[in-house]
Amino acid sequence: MHLLIATGGDEHSEQAVRLGAQLARTAQGAVTILTIVEDENDRSKADAILTQASSLVGSEEIEVKSKVSVGEIATEIVREAEDGNCDLLVIGSRPSHGFLKRLLGPTSERVMAHSPCPVLIAKGKARSFHNVLVCSSGANGYEGPSRAVTHLASIFSGSEITLLHVMSQISASPDVREGWQLQATASELMEEDTPEGRLLEERVEMLERSGFQVKAKVRHGLVVDEILEESHSGNYDLVVIGAHSTTGWKRFLLDDVAHQLVIQLDRPVLVVQTR
Numbered sequence: 001m002h003l004l005i006a007t008g009g010d011e012h013s014e015q016a017v018r019l020g021a022q023l024a025r026t027a028q029g030a031v032t033i034l035t036i037v038e039d040e041n042d043r044s045k046a047d048a049i050l051t052q053a054s055s056l057v058g059s060e061e062i063e064v065k066s067k068v069s070v071g072e073i074a075t076e077i078v079r080e081a082e083d084g085n086c087d088l089l090v091i092g093s094r095p096s097h098g099f100l101k102r103l104l105g106p107t108s109e110r111v112m113a114h115s116p117c118p119v120l121i122a123k124g125k126a127r128s129f130h131n132v133l134v135c136s137s138g139a140n141g142y143e144g145p146s147r148a149v150t151h152l153a154s155i156f157s158g159s160e161i162t163l164l165h166v167m168s169q170i171s172a173s174p175d176v177r178e179g180w181q182l183q184a185t186a187s188e189l190m191e192e193d194t195p196e197g198r199l200l201e202e203r204v205e206m207l208e209r210s211g212f213q214v215k216a217k218v219r220h221g222l223v224v225d226e227i228l229e230e231s232h233s234g235n236y237d238l239v240v241i242g243a244h245s246t247t248g249w250k251r252f253l254l255d256d257v258a259h260q261l262v263i264q265l266d267r268p269v270l271v272v273q274t275r
Contacts, residue, residue: 001029001154004086005057006077006111008035009049012092014056016122019268020090021057023120026128027154030063032084036076043068074110082116088152090120093262112243112262112271113254118148121262121269129159129268133236135227136165136203144274145240146203150210161207161214162234165200166226186216224260231265239265242274 005020007013035049050066069076189197207214219226243258
């Protein structure tokens with residue numbers, strides 16, 4: 001397991017360093033700590049940032065490397081994640097206020113949209129991931145969040161997984177009792193062998209094969225609202241979501257659901273590209 005931790009030396013970056021170090025120790029993995037400067041003359045500042053970050057990580061239990069890159073921040077983070085064949089990228093989340101709560105910073109946005117591996121956004125206190133919410137979807141090909149958790153199983157040792165599917169719209173069909181799915185539970189959807197139930201069952205089995213205890217759950221309503229409500233009511237340590245980057249002139253942006261969740265969730269978020 002190879003974790004890349006990007007830091008700029010500020011408080012929210014230190015949260016990322018602490019969380020990434022904790023996960024690396026759990027997974028007995030290796031860590032690369034990266035900081036980026038825009039000019040070669042700033043290398044002394046970068047060295048000081050890396051020294052501080054390395055002291056937070058410690059090196060008794062895990063292999064730690066430090067690296068300075070020169071260039072545009074988002075570009076260099078993504079390049080290092082690609083060149084280093086990283087399994088997980090950990091970054092901090094800068095607090096926002098007022099109108100800015102509706103927006104992500106351009107660096108975070110671009111990193112999450114183009115990272116070759118899942119991106120963990122550190123928020124709140126660094127703690128073990130005992131209780132994890134994995135957000136599913138009724139769409140085929142949206143197994144990314146579940147598959148990422150199985151790939152990163154070593155950092156989720158002992159975690160209990162809740163697989164959540166939000167049903168925001170119902171597609172009526174002649175052989176389905178009209179409207180019953182609007183109140184259906186996950187068990188009922190699986191027992192009735194509905195399309196959503198089959199996908200839930202497949203993803204539950206995928207996670208169980210990696211040794212996780214899994215509970216499937218369905219909520220009905222607006223996707224962002226229901227995920228936020230579930231994350232609070234279930235007191236989860238981590239929320240795993242899927243995202244895709246938009247195309248054309250918006251090619252550096254995440255889709256709106258992922259964007260809003262990353263902004264509004266008050267705990268660590270694992271963002272998985274659904275390419």
